[in-house]
Amino acid sequence: MEIVAPPTETPYDKREGERRGIIIVNTGNGKGKSTAAFGLALRAFGRTHVHGKLVKIFQFMKVPSARFGEHRVFEQLGIPVEGLGDGFSWKSQDLEHSAQLARDGWQKCKAAILCGDYFLVVLDEITYPLIYGWMPLDDVLHTLKNRPKHVHVVLTGRDCPQEIIDLADTVTEMTMIKHAFDAGIPSQRGIED
Numbered sequence: 001m002e003i004v005a006p007p008t009e010t011p012y013d014k015r016e017g018e019r020r021g022i023i024i025v026n027t028g029n030g031k032g033k034s035t036a037a038f039g040l041a042l043r044a045f046g047r048t049h050v051h052g053k054l055v056k057i058f059q060f061m062k063v064p065s066a067r068f069g070e071h072r073v074f075e076q077l078g079i080p081v082e083g084l085g086d087g088f089s090w091k092s093q094d095l096e097h098s099a100q101l102a103r104d105g106w107q108k109c110k111a112a113i114l115c116g117d118y119f120l121v122v123l124d125e126i127t128y129p130l131i132y133g134w135m136p137l138d139d140v141l142h143t144l145k146n147r148p149k150h151v152h153v154v155l156t157g158r159d160c161p162q163e164i165i166d167l168a169d170t171v172t173e174m175t176m177i178k179h180a181f182d183a184g185i186p187s188q189r190g191i192e193d
Helices: 033-051 069-077 095-115 127-131 137-145 162-167
Strands: 023-027 054-059 081-083 118-124 152-156 170-173
Touching: 023 033, 023 162, 033 054, 033 069, 033 118, 033 152, 054 095, 069 081, 095 118, 095 127, 095 137, 137 162
Parallel strands: 023 152, 023 170, 054 081, 054 118, 118 152
Antiparallel strands: none
């Protein structure tokens, strides 16, 4: 490990541009895409809910009855999380039904983004129904471009379409260096589910 001196001056100039809603993408093959989005949802909620601004989370690959750790805590805080899917595609009994759920779910997301009631809308795992061809990319792009100027949107999932990356203001690619699963360690409750 190399020891470095901490910065003693601000490493950037203060930006003077307009404050507006931004589009954030968390993509890549590494862990942490949804976790980062949930952390941002908590930050936004903690900062804005006292002013009546709302946060909404949609999960494209989770069933509406899902009760993972994030669902439990968000429920306690009053942050709505809505599952729009029927689980992992390899567990689906009917992929056309899964596709229809994604299309129906997108209509809910689109309405939430365009209504202007939300400060932040999280579209967790939206890249999967997009890359499977289940949802129209053009409608997603149009909605993101035409949202009210104060609405922030976070999109997560592997293999994010380049058109969304090009439109986004901030894009982070999570890169896997090492994963416990590859060493034969199963997913851990409270860490990965």
